[in-house]
Amino acid sequence: MAAVSPLAVPLPALPPLDGVRMAAAAAGIRYPGRRDAVLVELAPGTTVAGVFTRNKCPGAPVDWCRAALRGGRARAVVVNAGNANVFTGAAGREAVRATADTAAGLLGCPTRQVFLASTGVIGEALPYDRLTAALPAMHADLRPDAWEDAARGIMTTDTFPKAATRTARIGDGEVRITGIVKGSGMIAPDMATMLGFVFTDAKIPAPLLQKMLTAGVDRSFNCTTVDSDTSTSDTVLLFATGQARHARVPATGGSATGGPLLRAFRAALFAVLHDLALAVVRDGEGAQKLVRIDVSGAVSPRSARRVALAIGNSPLVKTAIAGGDANWGRIVMAVGKAGEPAERDKLSVAVGGVWMARAGSLVPDYDEAPVVAHMTGREIAIAVDLGLGGGRATAWTCDLTHGYIDINGAYRS
Amino acid sequence: MAAVSPLAVPLPALPPLDGVRMAAAAAGIRYPGRRDAVLVELAPGTTVAGVFTRNKCPGAPVDWCRAALRGGRARAVVVNAGNANVFTGAAGREAVRATADTAAGLLGCPTRQVFLASTGVIGEALPYDRLTAALPAMHADLRPDAWEDAARGIMTTDTFPKAATRTARIGDGEVRITGIVKGSGMIAPDMATMLGFVFTDAKIPAPLLQKMLTAGVDRSFNCTTVDSDTSTSDTVLLFATGQARHARVPATGGSATGGPLLRAFRAALFAVLHDLALAVVRDGEGAQKLVRIDVSGAVSPRSARRVALAIGNSPLVKTAIAGGDANWGRIVMAVGKAGEPAERDKLSVAVGGVWMARAGSLVPDYDEAPVVAHMTGREIAIAVDLGLGGGRATAWTCDLTHGYIDINGAYRS
Numbered sequence: 113m114a115a116v117s118p119l120a121v122p123l124p125a126l127p128p129l130d131g132v133r134m135a136a137a138a139a140g141i142r143y144p145g146r147r148d149a150v151l152v153e154l155a156p157g158t159t160v161a162g163v164f165t166r167n168k169c170p171g172a173p174v175d176w177c178r179a180a181l182r183g184g185r186a187r188a189v190v191v192n193a194g195n196a197n198v199f200t201g202a203a204g205r206e207a208v209r210a211t212a213d214t215a216a217g218l219l220g221c222p223t224r225q226v227f228l229a230s231t232g233v234i235g236e237a238l239p240y241d242r243l244t245a246a247l248p249a250m251h252a253d254l255r256p257d258a259w260e261d262a263a264r265g266i267m268t269t270d271t272f273p274k275a276a277t278r279t280a281r282i283g284d285g286e287v288r289i290t291g292i293v294k295g296s297g298m299i300a301p302d303m304a305t306m307l308g309f310v311f312t313d314a315k316i317p318a319p320l321l322q323k324m325l326t327a328g329v330d331r332s333f334n335c336t337t338v339d340s341d342t343s344t345s346d347t348v349l350l351f352a353t354g355q356a357r358h359a360r361v362p363a364t365g366g367s368a369t370g371g372p373l374l375r376a377f378r379a380a381l382f383a384v385l386h387d388l389a390l391a392v393v394r395d396g397e398g399a400q401k402l403v404r405i406d407v408s409g410a411v412s413p414r415s416a417r418r419v420a421l422a423i424g425n426s427p428l429v430k431t432a433i434a435g436g437d438a439n440w441g442r443i444v445m446a447v448g449k450a451g452e453p454a455e456r457d458k459l460s461v462a463v464g465g466v467w468m469a470r471a472g473s474l475v476p477d478y479d480e481a482p483v484v485a486h487m488t489g490r491e492i493a494i495a496v497d498l499g500l501g502g503g504r505a506t507a508w509t510c511d512l513t514h515g516y517i518d519i520n521g522a523y524r525s
Numbered sequence: 526m527a528a529v530s531p532l533a534v535p536l537p538a539l540p541p542l543d544g545v546r547m548a549a550a551a552a553g554i555r556y557p558g559r560r561d562a563v564l565v566e567l568a569p570g571t572t573v574a575g576v577f578t579r580n581k582c583p584g585a586p587v588d589w590c591r592a593a594l595r596g597g598r599a600r601a602v603v604v605n606a607g608n609a610n611v612f613t614g615a616a617g618r619e620a621v622r623a624t625a626d627t628a629a630g631l632l633g634c635p636t637r638q639v640f641l642a643s644t645g646v647i648g649e650a651l652p653y654d655r656l657t658a659a660l661p662a663m664h665a666d667l668r669p670d671a672w673e674d675a676a677r678g679i680m681t682t683d684t685f686p687k688a689a690t691r692t693a694r695i696g697d698g699e700v701r702i703t704g705i706v707k708g709s710g711m712i713a714p715d716m717a718t719m720l721g722f723v724f725t726d727a728k729i730p731a732p733l734l735q736k737m738l739t740a741g742v743d744r745s746f747n748c749t750t751v752d753s754d755t756s757t758s759d760t761v762l763l764f765a766t767g768q769a770r771h772a773r774v775p776a777t778g779g780s781a782t783g784g785p786l787l788r789a790f791r792a793a794l795f796a797v798l799h800d801l802a803l804a805v806v807r808d809g810e811g812a813q814k815l816v817r818i819d820v821s822g823a824v825s826p827r828s829a830r831r832v833a834l835a836i837g838n839s840p841l842v843k844t845a846i847a848g849g850d851a852n853w854g855r856i857v858m859a860v861g862k863a864g865e866p867a868e869r870d871k872l873s874v875a876v877g878g879v880w881m882a883r884a885g886s887l888v889p890d891y892d893e894a895p896v897v898a899h900m901t902g903r904e905i906a907i908a909v910d911l912g913l914g915g916g917r918a919t920a921w922t923c924d925l926t927h928g929y930i931d932i933n934g935a936y937r938s
Binding site: 166167168169170196198199200201202203233234235236237339340341342343344425426427428431432434435437440441442444445446447448449450452453454455456457459469471472473474512513514516517520521522 | 579580581615647753839845853857858860862870884925929930934
């Protein structure tokens with residue numbers, strides 16, 4: 113069992129959310145003696161939105177969810193850890209169908225309203241009989257306050273459970289948004305990252321929910337990287353149970369992102385997604401330091417994000433940070449290799465708020481002491497100004513340490 | 526001093542090459558007590574070709590060489606290790622000018638026929654006075670048989686000197702091609718890698734030399750990766766002294782790649798470049814295993830190479846190999862994230878020649894024993910068939926080990 117990440121944050125208080133009940137069980141999928149299966153029940157009428165990996169070799173549960181999402185309605189989620197049900201061919205399709213059938217039978221709902229996610233080893237058949245055997249007891253055990261059990265039940269190499277919650281007003285009514293997520297390797301989200309499940313008691317039509325989730329994931333999970341490897345299982349699902357009382361949200365919401373009525377909700381949703389995405393980076397395999405990378409002066413926001421992620425994915429930058437070295441030369445290298453517009457002689461680099469390089473050269477007499485002190489901390493701030501335009505972006509990553517090699521040279525995941 | 530890579534290969538016998546003399550010296554640029562500067566003298570009339578990094582933040586020597594290359598002629602090369610002269614602004618331009626001036630004065634040639642390369646730390650001013658001070662003694666010491674001194678003099682974190690040589694016939698004459706190269710981190714060549722210098726006594730016009738070098742680098746250096754980080758100093762230069770007697774090579778060579786007259790020369794040149802590129806991977810920082818990745822069935826050769834490099838750049842694949850784990854699931858993940866056409870259900874994966882997965886599923890009863898044995902070896906073979914078309918490519922990489930973290934968490938390079 114790996115030690116808890118030094119970047120861990122405690123689980124917040126997670127009050128019940130109307131229309132959501134859950135249970136976790138030790139189904140014996142792979143890990144002995146710990147909970148590895150989760151069932152979440154959702155109130156009738158719950159709408160759903162989802163974003164999934166862009167990896168061309170997605171797991172069977174991702175295929176299943178993509179198809180189920182077309183209906184826009186959800187009554188249940190079944191998740192297992194220990195086996196990703198990826199690259200499992202016909203056996204994988206049989207596993208998702210049988211699991212969804214069993215859950216649908218217990219809840220009395222259409223099979224296509226059961227959402228599925230699996231995480232763990234790739235290429236081994238999922239022993240789904242263990243999962244379906246565990247479902248009746250989980251169903252009997254459903255409770256509205258088992259958030260921590262659920263957050264722990266979906267963990268693989270994660271060292272701490274991850275959740276976030278916010279409230280927001282829609283008109284004169286208050287709603288809550290609560291999410292759980294797991295990491296913590298194979299993290300370079302292209303559309304979503306690993307498994308994240310977000311719930312709200314707001315009543316919001318599915319198409320509008322989808323627009324907000326897509327925009328929110330783009331600003332949170334898609335701005336993070338642990339190791340540049342995009343998982344085959346990335347899934348973020350957002351469920352709205354509609355149990356809260358608030359002003360009616362029209363189907364179009366007045367605009368692509370929901371309009372003024374949903375402004376506060378949208379902000380709260382983005383905050384939850386941001387917290388969850390950062391929790392994944394904080395538990396990046398072997399992580400000892402959390403790294404924030406702000407890029408400004410790019411030709412566009414998209415270009416800025418690519419540059420930020422090129423820095424965040426550079427093994428040389430990440431090992432330098434692990435070693436406490438404010439190696440801005442490696443940051444320059446990563447900017448230059450990003451494939452985005454950049455001009456060496458307009459480029460500036462800061463670490464810990466101190467501009468070490470400006471306009472293509474080292475700042476001759478910059479104050480090194482605060483930079484050295486900054487590098488000994490747990491949270492590292494890198495800023496790059498490309499000096500070309502108004503494009504900005506922020507990305508998040510962690511350092512690359514011996515711990516990453518230990519975990520991935522030994523663990524068949 | 527790091528131990529010599531277990532993948533090291535001995536230096537071949539390197540006979541003199543007509544028109545090339547060299548010397549190395551301890552100029553004290555950065556490393557105490559070792560040679561860190563190299564001067565190569567080239568016979569009058571030598572033609573030159575070069576390929577350079579595509580990194581947007583190239584070093585001052587790269588800018589210099591790009592400009593010098595327009596003349597197509599070369600009389601000298603000056604190389605230093607320990608300082609890359611990158612991101613050094615006006616000081617960097619002054620350093621290259623002063624170094625080239627000094628060398629040109631000693632050799633009695635135009636300044637623009639002196640080629641320069643620097644490798645080492647980024648962003649610190651190159652103490653070029655030490656380099657120019659060392660040049661007269663190196664000039665006095667020029668010898669035709671100092672290949673090993675030169676190969677050692679350009680090393681940074683390299684653990685062994687790297688060279689390759691071949692002979693070829695052009696018509697009725699025999700020519701020789703000899704190259705030296707250094708690695709060994711920040712290796713993900715986009716156009717060339719780090720520093721490579723190749724010499725031949727053949728007489729070949731510069732434009733034709735350039736075409737052959739570009740094609741050869743594309744098939745060798747550009748198919749390798751150590752850590753996905755593209756250097757700011759990548760430079761491969763090819764010099765043809767014209768001292769050998771052979772059939773006259775016309776300026777166009779009859780075709781873009783030199784025609785039948787140069788067929789054997791081209792094959793020998795490609796073999797030298799291949800040997801040099803592989804030597805760099807064999808000395809990848811922390812490398813314990815050399816990995817060959819063959820991709821077939823892609824929609825194009827370009828697509829196949831991208832998939833092969835996505836596998837070769839995956840930290841999860843590389844750590845699995847370090848751990849002796851034939852983790853084909855991670856190979857599937859890397860194929861799927863490459864951004865190239867791929868269909869999960871047509872994909873097959875082999876390790877050590879054993880097809881473990883075919884057409885989207887695990888081969889149920891594949892023979893695991895030879896795979897396990899293969900993974901304990903020094904040279905690992907991965908094959909992927911995408912099942913889509915006729916595109917093929919091969920890429921080379923090394924594993925990702927604790928050694929890489931040690932070197933790059935401590936060494937300010």
